Amino acid sequence: MTASRVLRGEGGYSENTRALVLQKVDELGYLPNRLATVFAGDSSSTFVGVSIPDLGNEVFAQVLEGIDRKLGSFGHQTVLGLTQHTQQQEENWIRTVLSWKPAGLILTGRYHSPRATEMLKNAGIPLVEIWDLNSSPLDMSVGINHFDSGSEMGRYLIGCGYGNIGYVGTSHDTANAATTRLDGFCKAVEGGGGHIVKQLCLHDTATYYTGFYGTEQLLAGTSDIECIFFQNDAMAFGGLQYCLGRGMRVPRDIGIAGWGDLPIASVLPERLTSMHVPHLKLGQAAAEMMLARLSNEPVSACRDIGFHLIPGTTVSAEERR
Amino acid sequence: MTASRVLRGEGGYSENTRALVLQKVDELGYLPNRLATVFAGDSSSTFVGVSIPDLGNEVFAQVLEGIDRKLGSFGHQTVLGLTQHTQQQEENWIRTVLSWKPAGLILTGRYHSPRATEMLKNAGIPLVEIWDLNSSPLDMSVGINHFDSGSEMGRYLIGCGYGNIGYVGTSHDTANAATTRLDGFCKAVEGGGGHIVKQLCLHDTATYYTGFYGTEQLLAGTSDIECIFFQNDAMAFGGLQYCLGRGMRVPRDIGIAGWGDLPIASVLPERLTSMHVPHLKLGQAAAEMMLARLSNEPVSACRDIGFHLIPGTTVSAEERR
DNA sequence: AAGCGTTAAGTTACCCGTAACGTAAAGCGC
DNA sequence: GCGCTTTACGTTACGGGTAACTTAACGCTT
Numbered sequence: 001m002t003a004s005r006v007l008r009g010e011g012g013y014s015e016n017t018r019a020l021v022l023q024k025v026d027e028l029g030y031l032p033n034r035l036a037t038v039f040a041g042d043s044s045s046t047f048v049g050v051s052i053p054d055l056g057n058e059v060f061a062q063v064l065e066g067i068d069r070k071l072g073s074f075g076h077q078t079v080l081g082l083t084q085h086t087q088q089q090e091e092n093w094i095r096t097v098l099s100w101k102p103a104g105l106i107l108t109g110r111y112h113s114p115r116a117t118e119m120l121k122n123a124g125i126p127l128v129e130i131w132d133l134n135s136s137p138l139d140m141s142v143g144i145n146h147f148d149s150g151s152e153m154g155r156y157l158i159g160c161g162y163g164n165i166g167y168v169g170t171s172h173d174t175a176n177a178a179t180t181r182l183d184g185f186c187k188a189v190e191g192g193g194g195h196i197v198k199q200l201c202l203h204d205t206a207t208y209y210t211g212f213y214g215t216e217q218l219l220a221g222t223s224d225i226e227c228i229f230f231q232n233d234a235m236a237f238g239g240l241q242y243c244l245g246r247g248m249r250v251p252r253d254i255g256i257a258g259w260g261d262l263p264i265a266s267v268l269p270e271r272l273t274s275m276h277v278p279h280l281k282l283g284q285a286a287a288e289m290m291l292a293r294l295s296n297e298p299v300s301a302c303r304d305i306g307f308h309l310i311p312g313t314t315v316s317a318e319e320r321r
Numbered sequence: 322m323t324a325s326r327v328l329r330g331e332g333g334y335s336e337n338t339r340a341l342v343l344q345k346v347d348e349l350g351y352l353p354n355r356l357a358t359v360f361a362g363d364s365s366s367t368f369v370g371v372s373i374p375d376l377g378n379e380v381f382a383q384v385l386e387g388i389d390r391k392l393g394s395f396g397h398q399t400v401l402g403l404t405q406h407t408q409q410q411e412e413n414w415i416r417t418v419l420s421w422k423p424a425g426l427i428l429t430g431r432y433h434s435p436r437a438t439e440m441l442k443n444a445g446i447p448l449v450e451i452w453d454l455n456s457s458p459l460d461m462s463v464g465i466n467h468f469d470s471g472s473e474m475g476r477y478l479i480g481c482g483y484g485n486i487g488y489v490g491t492s493h494d495t496a497n498a499a500t501t502r503l504d505g506f507c508k509a510v511e512g513g514g515g516h517i518v519k520q521l522c523l524h525d526t527a528t529y530y531t532g533f534y535g536t537e538q539l540l541a542g543t544s545d546i547e548c549i550f551f552q553n554d555a556m557a558f559g560g561l562q563y564c565l566g567r568g569m570r571v572p573r574d575i576g577i578a579g580w581g582d583l584p585i586a587s588v589l590p591e592r593l594t595s596m597h598v599p600h601l602k603l604g605q606a607a608a609e610m611m612l613a614r615l616s617n618e619p620v621s622a623c624r625d626i627g628f629h630l631i632p633g634t635t636v637s638a639e640e641r642r
Numbered sequence: 643a644a645g646c647g648t649t650a651a652g653t654t655a656c657c658c659g660t661a662a663c664g665t666a667a668a669g670c671g672c
Numbered sequence: 673g674c675g676c677t678t679t680a681c682g683t684t685a686c687g688g689g690t691a692a693c694t695t696a697a698c699g700c701t702t
């Protein structure tokens with residue numbers, strides 16, 4: 001008991017005893033068993049579960065980095081969960097991670113399976129739903145309005161004079177932010193007098209490579225597509241390379257628009273038309289909300305992290321006139 | 322006790338009781354407390370701690386993905402630790418994560434602080450040191466020989482006819498794989514009759530952006546550099562863009578060589594000269610070694626995952642003649 | 643029906659850190 | 673020196689799951 005007091009610096013021991021305890025700790029290489037502390041229910045755990053679709057996407061990798069850095073600097077540990085974009089994997093992970101009594105959970109997306117939702121509600125721990133801003137979150141939410149970001153891109157492309165537009169993305173078993181973006185995009189394009197000629201949803205991951213081959217597939221047998229909107233920048237970059245490789249002039253022959261604003265954009269001579277989302281800031285904001293809730297500070301339930309359109313040079317109004 | 326037996330499917334209960342227990346579990350939304358199980362010491366935890374320098378580097382993000390996917394499919398959870406390339410942060414993380422009694426640890430690199438090394442030895446749990454192949458690991462090791470990979474690149478550049486060579490990388494407070502690579506590179510270049518004109522080590526992260534500005538800095542006031550070797554592909558790509566932007570012809574005026582082979586290479590028209598390392602495979606191999614050790618299967622202590630040179634088009638023997 | 647093995651439960655103790663409480667000794671004022 | 677407070681440390685109990693053990697009930701054999 002005295003040793004416990006010394007190690008927690010709680011007071012109620014002499015300087016002499018303190019030195020003795022610390023010497024023994026060093027001598028024996030003693031490490032306290034946090035399991036016992038948390039198990040006894042005297043303090044809450046320092047774990048925070050963080051679920052992310054995948055790390056192949058640089059955006060999510062950076063969100064995770066932002067979260068872990070912030071949590072880590074406040075003595076918390078990140079328990080990772082990769083859901084591969086499926087609700088089933090998310091549900092399984094939630095079940096497992098909850099049995100470890102985490103201090104809180106940070107989840108990507110607003111769509112969870114019914115069982116997952118029930119478990120989350122029962123857990124009674126702080127939750128942050130990130131990425132897809134949720135006006136009625138389970139607990140807290142931080143992200144952006146994907147529908148609006150899709151709309152804005154749609155309006156921009158229409159405004160640049162593009163009429164026949166294609167889309168290349170990937171498909172998942174469930175609703176997600178990318179489909180919400182696409183919804184907003186289609187509404188804006190059609191509302192603005194444009195036309196979505198073709199939507200291609202590949203059963204694959206959203207990478208450079210799939211963007212390249214998705215574009216080939218999209219353009220095969222179609223000659224009237226004036227502009228392509230991609231699910232993310234990696235796919236758009238793959239698509240751009242395909243078009244350039246086929247001798248098309250971008251943006252004169254075809255416009256290319258991505259989403260997400262990859263780091264590589266900072267050094268490319270041609271700036272990809274895209275939508276910027278502050279990734280690291282998003283992760284840090286999520287961690288901050290979690291930490292605030294854990295220390296019983298007041299937190300607003302929703303936080304819109306914002307986005308802004310990057311006009312870039314792969315879409316152009318002048319070239320279309 | 323009977324409920325415990327039912328939930329573990331251990332036997333010793335009637336079908337009737339089983340149904341009753343399961344019904345109650347469902348009714349109450351009961352989740353077993355894994356903390357108690359592990360705490361009691363009856364079974365080992367399912368946590369595996371994984372430390373990675375940072376996630377801004379796509380390579381490490383993919384290694385982590387490989388690890389988590391494999392571990393996850395065997396019912397283990399990843400506890401993340403980002404060390405920001407410092408031994409102090411690694412040590413702090415190790416101390417914390419060990420107090421949670423993880424089943425094992427996967428660490429990046431072979432260099433750990435003395436205290437960290439001691440804690441790791443005392444922990445008596447499986448350890449895998451990844452990335453930098455360690456012939457005398459603390460427990461197990463999987464990765465590549467960075468010195469050799471640097472040498473191979475050095476020999477290749479010399480073989481292409483480049484004599485005056487520069488290097489752009491980042492510096493860290495401690496020894497790491499990148500400096501080992503540089504050592505091997507320098508030895509091979511000088512052994513082959515070449516000359517390292519200038520080595521630039523920026524106090525920054527190894528990204529596209531730092532590669533761009535590092536190259537500007539390296540070339541300022543020097544006119545005799547024929548080829549630049551970069552710490553990684555992101556930096557090399559930034560450097561390539563700088564050179565192209567300044568009207569230099571690559572590889573005629575200057576050769577550019579990276580290291581790591583980024584995914585984006587698959588769609589670029591010009592293939593960056595680089596060194597390919599199977600990232601996902603590395604992560605999976607690390608997880609497999611960990612899992613094998615945890616289930617008491619025999620495991621070899623070292624596993625060389627291999628690398629191979631990608632000649633690419635940003636370095637060329639013909640153009641130099 | 644007595645004796646035995648089998649099955650289906652229940653009981654006890656333990657893991658380790660700490661809250662809550664107990665106690666002995668020292669310190670202090672008068 | 674008495675009674676009080678303060679300091680320093682010790683003791684007990686608890687958390688939840690489970691190994692190890694005990695008990696009760698049942699079925700089978702002879």
